Amino acid sequence: MKKRWLVTLVFACLLFIPSLxxxxxxxxxxxxxxxxxxxxxxxxxxxxxxxxxxxxxxxxxxxxxxxxxxxxxxxxxxxxxxxxxxxxxxxxxxxxxxxxxxxxxxxxxxxxxxxxxxxxxxxxxxxxxxxxxxxxxxxxxxxxxxxxxxxxxxxxxxxxxxxxxxxxxxxxxxxxxxxxxxxxxxxxxxxxxxxxxxxxxxxxxxxxxxxxxxxxxxxxxxxNLIWFKRVELEIASEKASDKIVMMWLIPIVLTVLLFVGLIFYKRFKKKLVPRRNLLRTIVSMSHLWIGRQWF
Missing domain, CATH: 2.60.40 (Immunoglobulin-like)
Structure with a gap:
């Protein structure tokens, strides 16, 4: 009964105050x-x-x-x-x-x-x-x-x-x-x-x-004219610095990170290839040994 009453109350709120x-x-x-x-x-x-x-x-x-x-x-x-x-x-x-x-x-x-x-x-x-x-x-x-x-x-x-x-x-x-x-x-x-x-x-x-x-x-x-001009110079300098960061520094950092990531990927790939070859050799030798035991 309480649950049904609560559902009715919520529905009424939604009906009468949709903008909220x-x-x-x-x-x-x-x-x-x-x-x-x-x-x-x-x-x-x-x-x-x-x-x-x-x-x-x-x-x-x-x-x-x-x-x-x-x-x-x-x-x-x-x-x-x-x-x-x-x-x-x-x-x-x-x-x-x-x-x-x-x-x-x-x-x-x-x-x-x-x-x-x-x-x-x-x-x-x-x-x-x-x-x-x-x-x-x-x-x-x-x-x-x-x-x-x-x-x-x-x-x-x-x-x-x-x-x-x-x-x-x-x-x-x-x-x-x-x-x-x-x-x-x-x-x-x-x-x-x-x-x-x-x-x-x-x-x-x-x-x-x-x-x-x-x-x-x-x-x-x-x-106050000197202070007025000083404030505007500081704002212009800050805007110029922010533009340099957005247009140059962040792209350079992302490029360096991408380059470092590629280097690590290539090194990891080189280390992974010998391990795969070793695994294939072990599997081949095990098959050969099993075959000899069969005959």
Whole structure:
């Protein structure tokens, strides 16, 4: 009786919460980030994600990170605006709520649908105190994307401001693919194909401090341009070393191991041949002795 009751309970759980048991198959066709930084060190960040679903689904989950070293007072408004379209049709009055987590916020969007649907979600956030304001430069050091739930086929990011950044760098951890970075008029554009899931994305840029004269000081009395450049030199050096290891050192080690393995195999084969010949001789002599005993 207890066993039958337990089976019934498990079946009911599977029936009412399928999204917790079965993973939904989907592709992220594109991710577009658009960051516009204002002179008072506030910003509007818009992220647009396009999904194509292979299974029926209950909704989407979109996050924004505040991980890494951020300025004191950095804040994300927990009440973003959300727009959703399905198969090219805008969905009116979509339901969603925002969850605060240790490394950022996530927006859970209630937008159920069926296999084969293409869904585009746009979430617009308000950010405060995004940049470090030193005596000489204003520095952006932000990880907006830390844990994408799927591979991103087309990745694009724009960073704009009233005065364009002097230099912008884009990092993806240990990934050896390089993104394309272009300065177009008053903004920087980053493009990349096939960004793997759960890949950390980091933006690192600087402006003259005067570009954000409307923003109040943060009490950072030191200059930082030298340290900014030193960090980027270290990252470039580390990437170059990793490429050398992957492209040259590992293939050389594998080749040497293969060569040593062939040498040992040949030596073992040479030792094995005399033993086989000796065994054949013993067998032949035993047959000869048995034959003599028979006659």
């Amino acid at each position: 048991v079965f993973a939904v198959d989907f592709d992220i066709l594109s991710y577009q980030g658009d960051l516009n930084i204002h002179a008072d060190n506030t910003a509007i960040f818009k992220e647009t994600i396009t999904y194509r679903f292979g299974d029926d689904y209950n909704g989407q989950l979109v996050g924004l990170g505040k991980a890494g070293k951020m300025p004191e007072g950095f804040d994300i408004d927990p009440d973003p605006t959300v727009q959703v379209s399905k198969n090219g049709q805008i969905i009116q009055n979509v339901s969603f709520y925002t969850m605060e987590e240790e490394d950022g916020y996530k927006v859970k969007i209630y937008n159920a649908g069926y296999a084969g649907d293409t869904v585009r979600v746009t979430v617009t956030w308000k950010l405060t105190n995004l940049l470090f304001l030193y005596q000489d430069i204003a520095e952006l050091n932000w990880q907006p994307l830390t844990d994408s739930s799927g591979d991103i086929k087309e990745f694009e990011f724009k960073v704009s401001s009233e005065n364009p950044a002097e230099k912008l760098y884009f990092h993806t951890g240990k990934l050896f693919k390089e993104a394309s970075i272009k300065k177009v008029n008053d903004f920087y554009q980053v493009k990349m194909k096939d960004l793997p899931r759960n890949r950390q994305v980091e933006l690192h840029a600087y402006w003259p401090r005067s570009a954000f004269s409307e923003a109040p000081d943060q009490g950072l009395v030191s200059d």
